[in-house]
Amino acid sequence: MNDSQQKKAEAEKTRAVLNHNQAKIKLCLEACASCSICAESCFLFNNNNHDPRFMPSYKVINSLGVLYKKKGRVGTEQLKRMQDLVWRNCVLCTRCYCPLGIDIPDLIALARSLLRTRGVCGVYPHTLGAPEEEYIMEWDPQELSDPDEDPDTQR
Amino acid sequence: MYEFVTGPLLWISFLIFFSGTLYRIRRLYSLTEKREVTVTPPGAAAPPAAAVSAEERKLNLVVSFQNSLLGKHPVMAIVSTIFHICLFAAPLLSQAHNLLIYESWGISFISIPDKLCDVLTIIFLACAVFFLVRRLTVPKVIAVSSPYDFLVLFITAAPFLSGFCAYHQWLDYKTVLTAHVITGEIMLVAIPFTKLGHMVFFFFVRILIGGEYSFGSGRRAWKT
Numbered sequence: 001m002n003d004s005q006q007k008k009a010e011a012e013k014t015r016a017v018l019n020h021n022q023a024k025i026k027l028c029l030e031a032c033a034s035c036s037i038c039a040e041s042c043f044l045f046n047n048n049n050h051d052p053r054f055m056p057s058y059k060v061i062n063s064l065g066v067l068y069k070k071k072g073r074v075g076t077e078q079l080k081r082m083q084d085l086v087w088r089n090c091v092l093c094t095r096c097y098c099p100l101g102i103d104i105p106d107l108i109a110l111a112r113s114l115l116r117t118r119g120v121c122g123v124y125p126h127t128l129g130a131p132e133e134e135y136i137m138e139w140d141p142q143e144l145s146d147p148d149e150d151p152d153t154q155r
Numbered sequence: 156m157y158e159f160v161t162g163p164l165l166w167i168s169f170l171i172f173f174s175g176t177l178y179r180i181r182r183l184y185s186l187t188e189k190r191e192v193t194v195t196p197p198g199a200a201a202p203p204a205a206a207v208s209a210e211e212r213k214l215n216l217v218v219s220f221q222n223s224l225l226g227k228h229p230v231m232a233i234v235s236t237i238f239h240i241c242l243f244a245a246p247l248l249s250q251a252h253n254l255l256i257y258e259s260w261g262i263s264f265i266s267i268p269d270k271l272c273d274v275l276t277i278i279f280l281a282c283a284v285f286f287l288v289r290r291l292t293v294p295k296v297i298a299v300s301s302p303y304d305f306l307v308l309f310i311t312a313a314p315f316l317s318g319f320c321a322y323h324q325w326l327d328y329k330t331v332l333t334a335h336v337i338t339g340e341i342m343l344v345a346i347p348f349t350k351l352g353h354m355v356f357f358f359f360v361r362i363l364i365g366g367e368y369s370f371g372s373g374r375r376a377w378k379t
């Protein structure tokens with residue numbers, strides 16, 4: 001399989017997972033009042049200086065939410081950030097609490113499934129003793145790149 | 156204009172609100188199914204409850220309170236509760252609304268004095284300002300806010316703001332009253348189709364879907 005065929009096959013897999021879960025994703029994303037009450041229920045948020053990138057709803061909106069809105073068409077750079085969000089910044093401990101009943105871990109797990117269709121998997125360099133420079137997140141939570149301007153965006 | 160917005164447009168809004176809400180409930184039903192997995196296997200007796208001393212019970216109560224929304228986010232819990240109570244109480248119990256309902260159908264709910272309704276409206280608007288300021292200043296809230304969140308807050312607050320102006324006869328009464336009716340209709344229509352649909356989502360999910368935080372039977376689960 002050449003590169004473009006591979007990319008096409010990946011995109012198809014992503015769309016299949018998205019389509020299968022479309023209605024649920026839409027309902028759950030839409031129900032979120034962006035109230036941020038879930039923040040303090042996540043021990044990772046509490047233990048990382050209240051960095052918003054560890055907040056449950058932030059992780060969902062900026063991984064699953066973006067994949068859903070862009071129908072899976074996101075570039076490598078954004079995939080890398082999503083990988084940080086759903087693997088590095090969440091251990092799926094299912095302790096998060098949302099007053100509206102949104103099942104955040106379920107949605108993060110779904111984001112992981114979607115990322116796997118793009119060949120992006122979980123890596124835990126920090127648990128393997130890698131030096132900090134190798135796993136530090138080098139992006140600002142307010143400056144998510146625009147996937148339309150990312151040259152690697154998959155069509 | 157006023158005749159049109161209080162006539163046909165009102166009926167259309169009610170129709171969209173009720174059918175949209177029903178559609179949302181149906182959708183939630185179709186996305187979930189009866190839960191098969193139970194904690195106790197069928198036929199087996201539930202495990203006997205362990206003996207709990209009075210002290211333990213007290214400690215459990217304290218810990219569950221500390222972990223509750225009221226314990227963790229007291230300000231948010233109180234403001235949000237007051238906001239939502241006023242949101243329903245002010246329009247449903249207002250004397251002016253009940254008079255209109257009575258004139259149309261000869262029925263009415265209990266109503267509260269105009270002065271009290273005015274107070275509820277002011278409290279509601281104060282809560283809305285609290286949400287707005289929070290959304291503009293608290294970093295974690297900023298991180299998940301989009302223009303959509305501000306719009307939704309505005310759609311919710313607009314009928315109260317215009318109702319307040321109408322009651323106090325600020326600006327041109329007839330125009331303000333028309334604006335009040337229209338903003339109210341926009342809010343009704345928006346409830347089933349925007350983030351405000353959390354009204355249906357909340358009751359459905361937290362009562363019917365099983366989970367650690369469900370209030371009710373939790374007999375349903377999301378389909379996979």
Ligand code: HEM
Nearest residue numbers: 033035099100235239286307308311342346351353354357
């Ligand atoms: C009775 C059912 C409802 C329940 C249980 C409910 C519950 C909630 C909860 C838990 C939140 C998040 C926490 C917060 O920000 O306070 C919220 C936020 C909100 N609700 Fe409701 N809600 C209901 C109905 C409505 C309706 C009918 C509207 C509007 C027409 C509405 C408007 C809002 C708004 C604007 C927010 C966001 C506040 C913010 O900007 O932070 N709610 N609701």
Ligand code: SF4
Nearest residue numbers: 032033035036038098
């Ligand atoms: S607590 Fe629930 S509604 Fe509020 S921001 Fe988190 S996921 Fe969204």
Ligand code: SF4
Nearest residue numbers: 042090091093094096
């Ligand atoms: S499941 Fe993820 S987001 Fe939820 S509390 Fe655990 S680490 Fe935080």
